[in-house]
Amino acid sequence: MTGTEPVEGTTIRLNLTVDGQDRSAAVDSRSLLVEALRDGFGVTAPKVGCATGDCGACTSRVDGLITKTCMRLAVSAEGSQVVTTQGLAEDGELSFVQEAFWSEQAFQCGYCLPGMIFAATELLARDPDPTDDDIRWALSGNLCRCTGYEAIVAAVRTAAARQREHLQRD
Missing domain, CATH: 1.10.150.120 ([2Fe-2S]-binding domain)
Incomplete structure (x- = not known):
């Protein structure tokens, strides 16, 4: 090993309420919330844009607060209420x-x-x-x-x- 190989994370079960629906998906424990929403839950409203929190493409409301979901680990949102632009x-x-x-x-x-x-x-x-x-x-x-x-x-x-x-x- 050279130390540059990707490290695989652990798959976890993430439970969220997304746009009013209780949902659960298997996601990589290292996933960002935007990745989990798109890849695990199939929600396409938040997008990966700059991946630095500057652009707003990944924005959703999490537990009542506007959140740049590219700046938050998915595991930290366990049990949260997520509203995307689709849910407005x-x-x-x-x-x-x-x-x-x-x-x-x-x-x-x-x-x-x-x-x-x-x-x-x-x-x-x-x-x-x-x-x-x-x-x-x-x-x-x-x-x-x-x-x-x-x-x-x-x-x-x-x-x-x-x-x-x-x-x-x-």
Whole structure:
């Protein structure tokens, strides 16, 4: 052995609630959560992007907190509640943020979409009427390679307006 051969980990059984469904999968004990979600659970919404936590492609909500899943070992999430962008839709209906991203064409390659969607969703939960500066600050932890951010900021504005209209009707 030269010391550069890959070391095999132990296969473990990981139990999660993913997008509202209790699930279990066999995963390598060294897997990152994004790898376990994609390879073990077959959930494709979080993506491997930069693998350094900078881009947001791997973003999901774990136990209520936005998490860059490429920065977390899967074993540390045992028993957790994981919500991916797929799980934000309710009864087959896109969330206000998802719908606004679609209507404003605020995505191209989809690379940044999970991070942007979760950041915008969290922002609007705290502040239903954010300024453009608030929106840009909330999105700053994610990298977009295609849109130049203007369509994304417009989508968050649109989502905020739709959310406020919905709340006023109820």
